[in-house]
Every structure is written in C-alpha cells, then in structure tokens.
Amino acid sequence: xxxxxxxxxxxxxxxxxxxxxxxxxxxxxxxxxxxxxxxxxxxxxxxxxxxxxxxxxxxxxxxxxxxxxxxxxxxxxxxxxxxxxxxxxxxxxxxxxxxxxxxxxxxxxxxxxxxxxxxxxxxxxxxxxxxxxxxxxxxxxxxxxxxxxxxxxxxxxxxxxxxxxxxxxxxxxxxxxxxxxxxxxxxxxxxxxxxxxxxxxxxxxxxxxxxxxxxxxxxxxxxxxxxxxxxxxxxxxxxxxxxxxxxxxxxxxxxxxxxxxxxxx
Numbered sequence: 533x534x535x536x537x538x539x540x541x542x543x544x545x546x547x548x549x550x551x552x553x554x555x556x557x558x559x560x561x562x563x564x565x566x567x568x569x570x571x572x573x574x575x576x577x578x579x580x581x582x583x584x585x586x587x588x589x590x591x592x593x594x595x596x597x598x599x600x601x602x603x604x605x606x607x608x609x610x611x612x613x614x615x616x617x618x619x620x621x622x623x624x625x626x627x628x629x630x631x632x633x634x635x636x637x638x639x640x641x642x643x644x645x646x647x648x649x650x651x652x653x654x655x656x657x658x659x660x661x662x663x664x665x666x667x668x669x670x671x672x673x674x675x676x677x678x679x680x681x682x683x684x685x686x687x688x689x690x691x692x693x694x695x696x697x698x699x700x701x702x703x704x705x706x707x708x709x710x711x712x713x714x715x716x717x718x719x720x721x722x723x724x725x726x727x728x729x730x731x732x733x734x735x736x737x738x739x740x741x742x743x744x745x746x747x748x749x750x751x752x753x754x755x756x757x758x759x760x761x762x763x764x765x766x767x768x769x770x771x772x773x774x775x776x777x778x779x780x781x782x783x784x785x786x787x788x789x790x791x792x793x794x795x796x797x
C-alpha cells in the first residue's frame with residue numbers, strides 16, 4: 533500500500549486506472565477511502581483515480597495535531613502537488629467535501645472540477661455540536677464500540693439500515709468505525725464539528741461543480757446541499773433517493789450515473 537510523506541505526516545493512498553485526467557477522492561469522518569470503491573471501479577478504465585486517507589484515519593498516520601479543516605485542506609493540496617496531478621477533479625464526501633470547498637477557495641489552480649457529496653458549507657449547528665461532543669466524550673473514555681449504535685443512523689439512511697440483505701455489509705462498516713484509534717478520531721471529530729462557515733466565500737468558486745445529496749441524509753440534509761447549489765454559480769444538484777449520508781455505499785449506481793453525466797458534460 534503506497535504512502536506519501538507530506539506536511540510531516542505519512543498518508544496512505546491508492547492509485548488506480550489510467551486516463552488523460554485524474555480524479556482525487558476524499559472520504560468522510562470515521563471512515564476511509566473504501567467508501568469510494570464502487571466509484572473507482574466504475575471510473576478507473578477512463579480516469580486515473582487517486583484515493584487517500586486523511587491523517588488519523590484509515591491506514592494513514594495518527595497524529596495529535598493538524599486535524600482541523602484548514603490543515604486537512606493543506607494536506608490535500610500538498611498531496612495533489614506531490615503526485616503532480618493538478619488540476620484534478622476533486623470528489624469529497626462529508627468531511628472530504630469540507631476539504632473540497634476550502635481547496636477550491638484557497639487553491640483554485642489545483643482543481644478542475646468539484647464533486648461534493650453529502651456535505652455543507654455552513655458551520656455545525658449548536659444542537660449537533662452538543663450531540664457530537666457527548667458521543668465524542670463517551671467514545672474517548674469508553675471506546676467506539678459503545679457509541680457505534682448511535683453513530684450508524686447518523687451515517688446511513690433508514691432504507692439501507694433496514695435492508696436485511698445488507699446486514700453483513702453494514703456490519704463491516706460498523707467494524708471500520710469501531711476500529712478507529714479512539715484518541716485520534718475524537719480529535720478529528722472535534723476538528724470537523726468546530727469548522728468555520730465558508731458560505732460567503734464559495735460564491736467565488738468558478739469551477740464546474742456537482743452537488744450530490746442523499747434524500748435520507750440527516751447529517752447534512754438536502755437543504756445544506758441546496759445552500760451550496762444556490763451559492764456556486766452554474767452548479768448542478770442531484771438528490772439520490774433511498775440514500776443517507778454515505779450515498780456512495782448505499783446507492784452506488786445512482787451516484788455513478790450522476791458523476792458520469794457531470795464529467796461527460
């Protein structure tokens with residue numbers, strides 16, 4: 533598994549496929565790049581697909597610092613520059629979308645287009661901050677297994693959670709959440725929930741932008757996607773039925789169709 537040393541940290545990444553253009557995938561909190569497995573499999577015969585794990589998550593190095601959104605954005609920029617793949621199509625889900633928005637604002641030269649999935653340009657709401665702080669406290673002191681039952685409905689929609697045919701699949705995602713380093717991941721959660729609002733700045737984004745949101749997403753619901761759509765000139769908005777916050781996993785075919793249509797255009 534390849535790693536790259538940037539900004540004083542070793543990041544794990546995968547590099548698959550070939551093509552004249554590159555897509556960089558940035559995952560959501562508590563997870564890793566495997567949430568894009570369906571998309572990479574679908575796209576790698578036409579694009580070079582690079583998918584990396586954020587510091588402190590997946591197979592990347594755990595760190596005490598650099599887990600706020602600005603630092604993660606600097607990591608993304610450094611990764612793109614080090615691999616020589618800019619400007620690229622940048623796909624970010626949830627926290628990866630927080631990074632994508634900030635990357636397009638701070639380093640527009642590195643971005644060819646943006647695909648934002650189940651994300652928000654706003655700061656976190658106070659009720660959710662309180663909820664996530666409580667879960668974070670419990671996870672840090674008693675382990676992630678204790679809060680996994682509360683985390684799964686935040687991540688996945690009701691259709692996916694209630695599908696008996698996907699029980700084994702759900703269990704694998706739960707295991708991924710539970711196996712995070714609890715000290716590092718709780719710092720990462722703090723960085724995500726304390727993010728600043730960038731709504732006023734995204735009006736300046738001039739890249740082709742696709743916004744995808746799950747119809748059943750309760751973490752960054754469709755109104756958050758609509759806010760981005762209204763602010764980024766010329767952007768496209770796709771609402772995915774029967775999908776929650778991790779729509780790349782829950783309804784991969786619908787997400788792939790939306791990405792295909794966007795990239796072809």
